[in-house]
Amino acid sequence: MIEPMGNAGRFLVEAADRLGVRLYAATHKDVHEGYPEWLRAALAGVCATDLTDTPRALGDMDAFCRQHGIVGVAPCFELFTPLAALLAERIGLPGNDPRLARAARNKIEMGEAFAAAGIPAPRWAVAHDAAEAYRVARAHGLGWPLVVKPAEQGGSWGVSVVDGPDGPDGPGAAHGPDGPRAPHGPEVPERLAAAVDAARRFTHAYPHGLELDTRVLLQEYIPGGEYSCDTVVAGGVVYPLPVVAKDTTEGRYRIETGHTCPSGLSAPLVRRVQHIAARAALAVGVRNGIAHTEVKIPPGTETPYVIETGARLPGDNLCEVVEAATGVSEAVAHLQAVLGQVPDAVPSRTDAASIRFLLPEHGGVLRRVSIPDLPGTHSEVHLRLGAVVPEPADSSCRIGHVVARAETADQARGLAERVAARSRVEMG
Template sequence: MKKILLIEALANSGPYVLDAARALGARVFVATHEDVYESYPGALRDKIHGAVFTDLTDPDRALADLAAFAEATGIDAVAGCWEFFTPLVAHLAERLGLPGNDPRLAQACRNKAVMAQAFYAGQVPAPRTISVRTAGEAARALGRIGIGFPVVVKPAEQGGSWGVSVVESPEQLDAGVQHAQSWPIAAPHGLPMDQRVIVQEYVAGPEFSLDTVVWRDEYFHLPPVEKHTTAGAYRAETGHTCPAALPAAELSALRAATERALRALGIRNGVAHTELKISPDAGPVVIEVGARLPGDHLVDVIRRASGIDEARAYLQAVLDEKPDVPAPREGACAIRFLTPPRAGTFHGVTIDGRHDGLVDGDITTPTGAVVGSAHDNSARIGHLVFTAPTAAQVNADAAHALAHTRIEVS
C-alpha cells in the first residue's frame, strides 16, 4: 500500500484528497501542528491514517522533521493543499528524491511579488506589476513606469481576495495599501505574511480558471471554469461554472498562456490552479497561479460537470503514475456563494419554490452570527450547487434560484 505525506489537510480540498487516496488504496499521513490538529473536525480525522506534528511556520525545522519522518515511514509521495506550504512540499519532495516542483522557483508559487518577477522572466502574458511598501512609493513607481488608473492593489501574500481592491485614483492609493496590509498573519498556523504590497495594471474582460495536472512535465488540462465575481472596488468570488462556454480558439489560447506560466514557475509534477482574464485587447492574461488544488469546492464542481476527479489525478501524478484525465463527459455544474446583502445579524436563508438542477448546498454560518459585507470570501454564509446538461442551462437555473433566495440579515 502506497503512503502519501499530505502537508496540512485542513483546507477546502483536504477531504477530496483523502477520499481520492482511499479510492486509490493509498494511506495518508498528515503533517500539521498539534494545536491545529486539535481543531480538525472528526469527519476529517477519520479519513487520516496518521499524523506527524511539526512547526509549519519554521520552514527549516519542518523540512528536517518531515524528512526524518518520511524516511522512517517509507513515504512514497508528498502532496499539499495550502498555497503557503507549496514551497515546503517542493523542497521536501526534492530532499526525498520524489517527484515534485522545482524548489528553486517554489517561492514564486506562494508570493505574488516573486511570481510577478518569474512571469516577467518567462514572458508570461501578465499585468505589469510593481511591489512596494507604501502608497508614496507606489505613486512614484506608477508614474515612472507609466501605469495609469485604475490599478489593482493586493497583498504579496494572501488568498481569498483578502486585502485586494481596485483603486480608481491616486487619492485612493493610501487606503488600498493599508487594506492590503491588514492581515499580517495567516490562520490557523500563525504564518507571518510578507507585508509588501503589489500594484498592477487593471485587466478588463471575463475571468476563468484552468486547472492542470502535471506529470513528468506533461500537461493534463481539466475543463475550463468561468469565474463570477462582484464588481466595484472589492472582487470577491460569487460563483463558478464548469465548463466555461469558450470557443476552441480561445480555449487553446488560455491553455497556451497557462503552460507558459507553469513553466515559468517550475511546476513540473503536481497540480496547478491558474486564474486568467481574457482581455478584449490582449487576449489571455494570467492573474495568478496556485501550485495546489483549487478551493471553493471546485474539485466537486469539476467532477460533477465532467466526471474527472482532479484530486485523484493529482495524487497519481505525485505517486509518479500517469494521471487519469479522460475527455470530459457532457454536462455542466455551477456553484454559487451566498453572501449577506449587508453587514448585521444573520437569521437564515429562505429559498421559495422548487428549483431545477439544485443538487446540493450548505449553510455554514450559524443563525445569530454577526456577518460582514462582501469585501472578500470571508463574508460567505454558504453555497448552492446546480447541475444541468449545458453551461447556459446551469447558469440560468442558478440565476433563477438565487432570485428566489432571501438571506435574512437585521
Template sequence: MNTTNIEKNKSILVIEPIGMGGELLLKAIRSLGYYTIIATTEYVYNTMLQNFKDMIDDVIYIDFSARESAIETLVDESKRKGVAGVVVAWEFLTDIAAEVAQQLNLCGPDASLSRARRNKYIMYRALSQAQCPRPALQAVLTNVDTINQLPLEELTFPLVVKPAENAASFGVSVLDDDKDLVQAFQNAAQWTHEYPHGIPFSNEILIQEYIPGREFSVEGISVSGQYLPWGVTMKFTTLGKARAETGHIFPAPIDTDLRDEILAVAKQAVIALGITNGISHTEIKLDKQGKPRVIESCSRPAGDYIPRLVELATGENPLAIYARQAVGDLSADFRPAAPKRYSAVQFIRPEVEGTFKSLVIPSRLKNAEVIESRITAPVDSQVKPGSTNIERLGWAIFTANDEQSVLSAMDELSQLTKVGIS
C-alpha cells in the first residue's frame, strides 16, 4: 500500500458504523488520521457504539426511517462540515450513502442503481438483464394467501424462500418439499422493519432455485469503473432448512481455474449493479455443474471480520483502501495486494438450548497461529441453536502458511473449543 501521499485530517462521513464491519472501518479510518464524522441515532450512539467513541470525532443524529429527509440533512451537514468522503458500514444504508456521495459530487457507486443493490428482487432483474449467472426466480409473493394460487407442480425442489430486503440469513429457508411452504413464507415476512433504525422493508418474498454447491464471496474495490478484487473467500454454513455462516477462509483453498471463474462472475455482477467506485462484497455459490452463480452483491464492506482476513493474508487493509478512495487519496494506478498466506475466522455456535456459562477458545493450534479471539455472548444469557448469524457465542481468527494447514486448523479449533451450557 502506498501511504506517501496520504493527506491527514480530511473529514470522512461514516454512515452507521455498527456491526463487525463498522468496528473495523472505524479502526482503519483512525489509523489513516482522518477526522471521523458518523451518522447514527442517539440510541445507537449511546448503546451499540459506546465502546468506539474514542474513534469518533463528531456525530450527526439522523432518522434513517425517513429516507429523503435523512439524505437532505446528511448532504447539508456534510457541506457545512467540509466532508471529503462518504463510506458506509451498515448494509441497509448503502442506498442512502450512494445518494449522499453523488449529491456531494464525491466518490461512490452509481446512485441510480442503489435500490438494485438492496432489494434482491430488483437485483435479480438487473442481473438477468446483464445475463449474469444467478439462481432462477420461481415466484414472487407479497401475501401468504397467494401461496394457494401457486402452481405447486411447477415448483422445482429444493428451493429457497427469502425476503427481498433483509440480511444475515434472517427469514431464509431451504425446503425439500411444499409441506412447510406457508411456514417458510411467514418466517420470511415476520420482519417488516430493519432494526435498530426502523427502516421499512418491502413486502416481496422470493421463491428461488436452490444452488447446492460450495459457497464463496469476492472482496473487491472498483476504481473509476475498473473492478479490482483482492480475491475469493470460502464460506462455511450450517445445514438444514435455514443456513447461517460458521466460518470463512481467505484466500479460498481452490484451484486457479475455479478462482478465475468466480472472479469473472463477480465482476459481471458488480458492473451490472453499478458499483463503479468503492468497495463491494459479492456472494456466490456453485451449481450442480460446479459453475459459479451470483447470490447477491452489494456496495459495502464484508461482515464477519472478512476484511481482517484479507489484511492478514495480503498485508493490506481493504477498509483503509476504501476510506482512502472515498476522500481522494488513492492513486490512480492502485492494484490490490496478492495473498501471501491463509487466514480464517471460525464462529462458535450453541448446539443445545440453555444458559450460557463458559467458553474456552484455544490460544494455540498445532496447524495455525491464533491471532485473536473473543467471547460475544454474555454469561448467564439464554442461548439456543438458530438459523441466523446472531446465535454466536464467540469467534477466533487464525493464520496458516498453506492450504492443508488452514483446513486442519478449522477442525482442530472445533475439537479443542469447550462450551459450557447448562
C-alpha cells in the first residue's frame, strides 16, 4: 500500500484480513510514527522511503518488494497514484498506465485527458495569478459562477465557487483604508483574486511535503445534483460499483456534508453515471485498481458531467456506506484488482445507508460535542476537546459524523439528518 494513512486505510486493513492478504506499507518514517495503533498493528512490514523523491522511492520500493515477495501494489493516496503505476510497471505487477497516471493526480492533465476521450466535463482554463485568471476566464467564456481550484489537492482545500464579480459597484470596486485598492490590477474582481490566492495557498501537500503544481484551474460551474460512482478495473475490464448521492454546502465553499446510497436516481440514469465514471477511469489510465469519480447532472438533462476522478478508494467513509447499502466491499474489490483477481463487485443486498458530517458554524476551539445515539445509527467524533477547528472552508473542519442504515435511502438520510440536527457542537 503506497501511503495507507488516509480514510480508506482501515477498510483496506479489514479487506486484507478477509482475503488473507498480508499488508506492507510504503511511507516516510516520520509519517509512519504518526500512524494510529490499529494501522501499525495491521502491517507486516514498512518500506520507509521518501515518496516525494520518485527515483529514490522507486528504487527503495523495488528492493523491498523483491525482498518480501510482494504480489500486488495498491495505490492509496491520490498524489502518489502515479508513483504506484510506475512501481507496478517496474516490477511487473498489475497496475495502471504510467503514461496516463498523472492525469489522476493533476486536474489540469485530467481536463486534457477527459477532452481527449470526449468525456463530458466542465470547460476550463489555467492561470498563474488573478489577473491572468480574469483574462482567461473571460477569453474562454467560462462565465459566472466560476469555480477556482488548485491543480493538485483534495478535500475541497482551496476550492472556491465565485458567484460573480464584486458587489453592486462592479469589478475592482473594493476599497482599502487609503482609497481604492487594486493589488491584482484595476479590473480584477476582489472575490476572484481572493479565490485565486486560496487556490495557490498550498505549495506542498500534507503530510509528506510533496511539491504541488501551483497553477490554478478555472472551471465553468456545472449546476445540479452531485453523485459519486466508483469503478473497479481489472485487466482493463470495468466493473461499475453503486452510485452514491452527495450533499455539499452552498456558497463559496463546497464542503461535502453527507452521502447516501442508493442515489435515488432512476435505473437508466444510474447506468449512465456508471458508464461515464468508467470512461473517466479508463481515460486517466486505470487498468487494475479502483477509481473514485464525482459527477454533476444539470437539471433537466440526463448528462453526467465529470468533476473529477481519482485512482484510489473513496474517502469520507464511503466504503462503509456502500457496503452497508449493497454488500459490496470496495476495498476488497480494489485489492482483488491489484492482485490480478476477478473483483467481487456484484451487490448482494438492497438496503440503504447515509452519512452526515458535523461541521462547525465557525472556527474556534472545540469545547463540547454530543451526538445522540438513535437506533440504526452510529457516530464518531473526529477531534479531541480543546482542538483548534479551522473556519468551515474545507473538509478539515469536520468534527464528527453519523452513519445511519435503513431499508430505503430516504429513511437512511432522514435518520442521519435527525441525529445531526440533534447533535450539539460548542465552540469557544
